[in-house]
Amino acid sequence: MFSYYVKLAYLSCKRTWGMTLLMVCAIGLGIGASMTTITVNYLMSANPIPQKSEQLFFVQMDAWQPNNPFNDDGDAPTQLTYRDATYLWQAQKAKRQSIQSGMAAVIEPADKEVLPFMVQGRANSADFFSMFDVPFLYGTGWDHQADLKKERVIVINAELNERLFGGKDSTGQTVRMAGEDYKVTGVIDRWNPKPKFYDISTGAFNDVEEVFVPFSLITEQKFSRSGNTNCWKPTGSGFQAFLDSECIWLQLWVELPTEQDKEAYFSFMNAYAKEQNQYGRFARTDNNKLRDVMQWLENQQVVADDANMMMAMSLMFLLVCLLNTVGLLLAKFLGKASEIGVRQALGASRNDLFIQHLIESGCIGLAGGLLGLVLAILGLEAIKVMYGDWIRDLAQLDLTLVAMAIGLAIVSALLAGLYPTWRACQVQPSVQLKSQ
Amino acid sequence: MLNLFSGLELGPIFRALMRNKIGALLIALQIALTLTIMVNAIFMMQERSQQMARASGLDESNTFYLSNTVFAQNYNLKTALQQDLQRIRQTPGVVDATQINAIPLSGGGWSMSLQTKAGDDIEGTGSAVYMVDENGINALGVELIAGENFQSSDIVWREEGSTTWPPKTIITKALAEAMFEGDWKSALGKTVYIDNHQPVQITGIINTLQAPWNGWNGVERSMLVPQQLDNKGSRFFIRTEPGRRDELMPVIEKMLAESDRGRIIRNVTSMEQTRDKSYQEHQATNTTLLTVIIVLTLITGFGIVGLAMFSINRRTRQIGTRRALGASQWQVMRYFMLENLLISSAGVLLGAAGAVGLNIWLVSTFSMSPLSPVLLVIGVVALLIVGQLAVSYPALVASRISPATATRGRA
Numbered sequence: 083m084f085s086y087y088v089k090l091a092y093l094s095c096k097r098t099w100g101m102t103l104l105m106v107c108a109i110g111l112g113i114g115a116s117m118t119t120i121t122v123n124y125l126m127s128a129n130p131i132p133q134k135s136e137q138l139f140f141v142q143m144d145a146w147q148p149n150n151p152f153n154d155d156g157d158a159p160t161q162l163t164y165r166d167a168t169y170l171w172q173a174q175k176a177k178r179q180s181i182q183s184g185m186a187a188v189i190e191p192a193d194k195e196v197l198p199f200m201v202q203g204r205a206n207s208a209d210f211f212s213m214f215d216v217p218f219l220y221g222t223g224w225d226h227q228a229d230l231k232k233e234r235v236i237v238i239n240a241e242l243n244e245r246l247f248g249g250k251d252s253t254g255q256t257v258r259m260a261g262e263d264y265k266v267t268g269v270i271d272r273w274n275p276k277p278k279f280y281d282i283s284t285g286a287f288n289d290v291e292e293v294f295v296p297f298s299l300i301t302e303q304k305f306s307r308s309g310n311t312n313c314w315k316p317t318g319s320g321f322q323a324f325l326d327s328e329c330i331w332l333q334l335w336v337e338l339p340t341e342q343d344k345e346a347y348f349s350f351m352n353a354y355a356k357e358q359n360q361y362g363r364f365a366r367t368d369n370n371k372l373r374d375v376m377q378w379l380e381n382q383q384v385v386a387d388d389a390n391m392m393m394a395m396s397l398m399f400l401l402v403c404l405l406n407t408v409g410l411l412l413a414k415f416l417g418k419a420s421e422i423g424v425r426q427a428l429g430a431s432r433n434d435l436f437i438q439h440l441i442e443s444g445c446i447g448l449a450g451g452l453l454g455l456v457l458a459i460l461g462l463e464a465i466k467v468m469y470g471d472w473i474r475d476l477a478q479l480d481l482t483l484v485a486m487a488i489g490l491a492i493v494s495a496l497l498a499g500l501y502p503t504w505r506a507c508q509v510q511p512s513v514q515l516k517s518q
Numbered sequence: 519m520l521n522l523f524s525g526l527e528l529g530p531i532f533r534a535l536m537r538n539k540i541g542a543l544l545i546a547l548q549i550a551l552t553l554t555i556m557v558n559a560i561f562m563m564q565e566r567s568q569q570m571a572r573a574s575g576l577d578e579s580n581t582f583y584l585s586n587t588v589f590a591q592n593y594n595l596k597t598a599l600q601q602d603l604q605r606i607r608q609t610p611g612v613v614d615a616t617q618i619n620a621i622p623l624s625g626g627g628w629s630m631s632l633q634t635k636a637g638d639d640i641e642g643t644g645s646a647v648y649m650v651d652e653n654g655i656n657a658l659g660v661e662l663i664a665g666e667n668f669q670s671s672d673i674v675w676r677e678e679g680s681t682t683w684p685p686k687t688i689i690t691k692a693l694a695e696a697m698f699e700g701d702w703k704s705a706l707g708k709t710v711y712i713d714n715h716q717p718v719q720i721t722g723i724i725n726t727l728q729a730p731w732n733g734w735n736g737v738e739r740s741m742l743v744p745q746q747l748d749n750k751g752s753r754f755f756i757r758t759e760p761g762r763r764d765e766l767m768p769v770i771e772k773m774l775a776e777s778d779r780g781r782i783i784r785n786v787t788s789m790e791q792t793r794d795k796s797y798q799e800h801q802a803t804n805t806t807l808l809t810v811i812i813v814l815t816l817i818t819g820f821g822i823v824g825l826a827m828f829s830i831n832r833r834t835r836q837i838g839t840r841r842a843l844g845a846s847q848w849q850v851m852r853y854f855m856l857e858n859l860l861i862s863s864a865g866v867l868l869g870a871a872g873a874v875g876l877n878i879w880l881v882s883t884f885s886m887s888p889l890s891p892v893l894l895v896i897g898v899v900a901l902l903i904v905g906q907l908a909v910s911y912p913a914l915v916a917s918r919i920s921p922a923t924a925t926r927g928r929a
Binding site for chain 2: 100149187319320402413414416505
């Protein structure tokens with residue numbers, strides 16, 4: 083029976099091919115536009131580390147200007163001062179903790195024929211690799227001792243390993259960076275979490291750094307810091323004065339596996355703020371925050387306003403396309419009134435007619451969905467061209483999204499077909515047969 | 519008046535519509551939603567276009583910059599900088615060059631707060647800081663409208679980590695207006711305070727120079743500071759004679775790279791590229807919105823054509839009868855045009871309300887500004903025209919139905 087109805091649908095569509103084409107195009111365009119924007123939004127709001135995003139917390143402490151909060155809504159600053167971050171890190175009160183800042187330096191390849199080049203890197207403490215489940219191709223990260231002793235050790239990414247060592251296992255080799263030799267302890271495998279949750283301060287969708295070095299080396303001033311630095315109070319001259327200042331430029335992540343761990347850590351933070359308050363710091367002692375990965379990304383609104391706006395627009399666009407389809411289907415089914423009358427007279431029940439026409443709507447929806455999928459792929463390509471490199475990984479259809487596109491198309495078409503089908507089933511056979 | 523309307527047969531059209539309420543309602547709703555989306559999309563495009571149209575103040579078509587990153591140890595930064603600048607300025611075709619700490623519209627830079635009174639808890643005005651030498655104004659191509667340029671004796675070295683500021687500054691008109699209640703002329707010669715306490719005298723005012731951050735509401739507020747950075751990382755900003763930029767970019771890159779192997783010359787970028795990159799998302803969003811508007815209008819238009827064709831097919835005999843009873847071709851055509859006008863009018867009325875509603879939501883959710891009524895009127899008129907254009911073909915088909923149809927059986 084099903085295949086018979088599909089055949090009827092095919093014949094009916096062929097007869098009114100212009101209208102059918104219009105409906106398929108309308109659904110296709112609506113689905114294409116919606117899926118393009120849904121894809122970008124879905125990937126922007128993805129959980130970059132689902133296995134432990136609820137155990138990783140971003141530490142925020144409010145040592146900002148007493149009578150002028152950092153954020154207009156009064157929320158705590160997004161980074162920490164050197165003194166607070168290092169205090170919390172040295173206390174080692176969490177299961178794991180990683181203090182970090184961006185850095186940049188020049189690498190001089192051993193091969194003198196190759197020109198020196200600049201790399202973007204991260205200065206972080208040892209726990210970074212284990213707490214963020216960083217995959218290693220060769221070797222591992224460094225240990226806590228290396229942090230304390232300011233050892234010249236380095237972790238590089240696979241691309242840089244390819245460039246410097248031809249892709250071979252380079253652990254134990256040295257890299258000449260910023261005028262000093264660094265020993266390679268590990269090579270990171272392909273790892274590019276989107277959003278780049280561990281540091282979104284200079285763009286939530288940037289690529290992962292090429293090199294990683296112990297955070298403690300930052301005080302040696304061999305390489306330059308990168309990222310944002312915000313100050314509210316004049317600082318004295320020189321680097322030591324900067325380290326002692328109220329400028330915020332560091333981030334601290336802690337791993338707290340249980341709710342109790344979290345509560346204990348939060349009280350530790352608050353106790354520290356209270357103690358500092360006695361020295362005239364932390365005017366807002368209770369404005370400290372521990373947010374897990376998804377809470378932090380939500381708080382920082384990594385899904386761009388533009389993306390949200392575009393999605394709202396495209397869903398309205400889909401609605402127009404569906405209204406269009408309802409109108410056309412209605413016209414089409416009512417145009418078949420006499421055929422429906424004949425079928426009824428020959429014994430088809432209303433139920434049969436209902437199913438027959440829903441199948442016809444579903445077929446149009448399926449065709450529209452397939453067209454929509456093609457248009458979504460084209461739309462995502464267009465987005466990559468127009469928005470530039472950073473959006474590359476956010477304009478990728480996966481199986482879930484493909485299934486969603488087809489599902490959305492069929493559901494939309496069935497919804498659109500519901501009323502016209504109901505109307506078609508109301509046809510009185512006697513009236514139709516009389517007028518023949 | 520009454521006669522005119524009865525002549526236009528609005529009554530019969532309306533009664534006929536009432537018999538096919540759903541069809542008319544669907545078209546009206548489509549038109550309403552199309553108007554809602556269209557007006558707000560055009561409005562968003564306008565906002566972006568206005569932002570993109572703001573002048574940076576630079577001689578954008580003839581300027582470029584590059585980053586100079588020193589990696590050699592025991593490198594004499596000061597001597598090298600002077601030599602580099604001299605070499606660049608002497609290159610034929612170069613108008614001027616300066617070392618600078620940040621690039622307008624590039625997204626990264628320094629900002630400081632300026633106060634009209636010294637003290638710790640005084641509200642200041644944020645400003646972008648550009649550190650340049652006495653060639654800065656000419657190299658950037660900005661226009662000095664009051665006061666005077668820096669002298670070479672004003673330029674001081676800024677050591678890494680230093681927090682002291684030189685005693686003179688040149689500021690933009692917008693910054694002067696923000697600090698001195700709209701009266702920029704009065705700013706000249708005044709002393710303001712940077713870093714809460716350090717006095718700085720305003721010795722010159724430039725017309726326009728944008729900050730590095732295009733989305734900042736203070737993007738027009740910038741200051742020039744007579745300082746040269748004693749840093750391993752610095753930038754050179756270079757202005758060429760008109761039309762010679764593209765030819766000189768690789769020449770200067772090569773000349774600098776080969777003159778000294780202890781550093782890397784990178785990011786050689788023209789100001790035009792920087793502007794394109796800075797507004798890339800705006801541009802992309804505008805293109806997308808424009809596509810949405812066009813496709814949406816087409817879909818609505820074709821939807822009208824489809825439904826009108828259908829209703830004409832169903833009414834072939836009635837139309838034939840009307841023709842047989844003496845209605846002219848034009849009267850038949852006018853019937854369908856008027857029918858569409860009635861439906862469209864209901865649609866645009868609803869759509870106008872929808873557009874305002876959506877705008878209110880957008881304003882509260884995405885901090886946009888409210889819609890201009892002119893745009894709404896333009897949108898309404900445009901959609902009424904689209905409706906008339908779309909229905910004109912089916913109406914023409916209807917008008918050609920032969921009166922003889924009435925006498926035949928079922929068509």
